[in-house]
Every structure is written in C-alpha cells, then in structure tokens.
Amino acid sequence: MSLEATHIRFALAIKEDLRVLDLEKYVAGAIYPDTRYLTGVNRALTHDFGYFTGGKKLTDFEKGWLVHIVGDKVFYEVIDDKFSELVLSEGYQERWPIISAIKIIQDIADFLSFDFQSVSDYLDYYEIHFHEDERRVVEYNGIIRKMYEGKEKVIVEDALWMWKKLGMTSAELALLKKKLIELYEDEKLIADIGRNFEDGLKIYERKYRELMEGYK
Numbered sequence: 001m002s003l004e005a006t007h008i009r010f011a012l013a014i015k016e017d018l019r020v021l022d023l024e025k026y027v028a029g030a031i032y033p034d035t036r037y038l039t040g041v042n043r044a045l046t047h048d049f050g051y052f053t054g055g056k057k058l059t060d061f062e063k064g065w066l067v068h069i070v071g072d073k074v075f076y077e078v079i080d081d082k083f084s085e086l087v088l089s090e091g092y093q094e095r096w097p098i099i100s101a102i103k104i105i106q107d108i109a110d111f112l113s114f115d116f117q118s119v120s121d122y123l124d125y126y127e128i129h130f131h132e133d134e135r136r137v138v139e140y141n142g143i144i145r146k147m148y149e150g151k152e153k154v155i156v157e158d159a160l161w162m163w164k165k166l167g168m169t170s171a172e173l174a175l176l177k178k179k180l181i182e183l184y185e186d187e188k189l190i191a192d193i194g195r196n197f198e199d200g201l202k203i204y205e206r207k208y209r210e211l212m213e214g215y216k
Contacts, residue, residue: 001072002106003107004031004147005108006071007034009197011030014067014209017213025122029064031068031123032046034068037166039133039140040132041132047069049069061127067212070208075103079103082199097176098183100163100176105180105183120145123142143162143166144162
C-alpha cells in the first residue's frame with residue numbers, strides 16, 4: 001500500500017472531482033481499505049474496484065474508499081514507470097523491500113505538503129463493511145493517528161514503528177531498514193521519489209479523472 005499521508009493528500013487533492021460534502025467521512029474512507037492489515041479481511045475485497053460499479057450512488061465514505069483504490073493504482077504505476085530498473089529486475093523477496101522503501105520516502109515528503117493536523121480528528125470516524133472486528137478497525141485508525149499526529153515531520157522510524165504495529169516481522173523490518181539506508185545514499189533518487197505525487201496526479205488526470213467525475 002501507499003502509506004496513509006499519501007492517500008489522504010491524494011484524496012484531498014481530488015475531492016472536488018467527486019463533490020465531497022462530508023470531509024470527515026471522506027478522509028476516514030480514504031484509509032479504510034488498509035484496515036485489512038489488522039482485521040484480516042482479504043485485500044481482494046477491500047481493494048475491489050468492482051464494488052463501486054453498476055451506477056451505485058456513493059456515500060462520502062465510499063468516495064474516499066474508492067479514491068484509495070485509485071491512488072494505489074496510480075502510485076504503483078508511478079513506481080513501475082520511474083523505478084523499473086530497481087524493481088522489475090528482482091524477484092519478489094528482493095522487490096518488496098524496495099517498493100516499500102520508495103513508498104515510505106514518498107509518504108515522508110507528502111506529509112510535509114499538506115496539513116495533516118487539520119484532518120487528524122476525522123480518523124475518529126469509521127465504518128464496518130465486511131463484518132470485521134470493530135475494535136481492530138478502531139485500533140488501525142489509532143495507529144495511523146499516532147504515527148502522524150502532532151508532528152511537524154515524520155521520519156523513517158515512524159514508518160517502521162507503524163509496520164511493526166501492523167504485524168511486520170523483525171526480519172522483514174531489518175530488510176526494509178537496510179533498503180531505506182541504501183536508497184537514502186542517492187540524493188538524486190530521493191529527490192525523484194519526492195516528485196512521485198505530482199507525477200501521479202498527471203496519471204490520474206490522464207486515466208482516471210473522467211471516471212471519477214462519474215461518481216459525483
């Protein structure tokens with residue numbers, strides 16, 4: 001997944017395309033799909049674009065949920081386009097730490113580019129759509145708030161803390177940290193990752209904006 005600062009920044013950037021009225025429910029919806037890390041709901045359900053087809057009128061929470069799915073598609077494409085030499089030549093075990101590290105670096109940059117604190121209270125809101133354990137959904141939202149709330153910036157250690165709380169093993173965390181250290185040695189690469197959001201918006205405008213406007 002993209003981390004949640006990226007998802008929330010993306011949701012806020014395109015909210016006018018969906019004529020969002022209730023920003024609290026919309027922002028809460030934008031992080032809802034990743035509650036699966038604690039609830040155990042299959043990703044095929046929480047990230048199913050087909051859930052929103054068929055002319056169904058969406059609530060603002062569902063609009064945020066849909067934007068999350070579109071955001072994942074957009075930023076996966078950004079990584080494939082911009083960093084293929086890093087990720088496509090490796091097997092899965094070597095690839096996932098690279099992709100996860102890129103997402104963390106982007107999230108750190110995205111957090112600095114909007115006012116998370118102005119929407120942090122919105123994460124008190126939640127909904128249940130797959131009969132999941134309500135306590136785990138609340139716990140997930142609390143982890144996200146604790147990662148970002150009251151901070152002027154977030155750092156790598158904040159992201160590693162989050163992943164530990166979401167169940168990443170010590171061995172996986174060590175691999176991820178090692179890859180982050182390697183990437184941070186390349187200043188040009190870090191600057192390029194910092195432009196991922198703007199590059200993603202171009203993909204959104206070209207491939208998804210017209211579709212999203214159909215959900216107004």
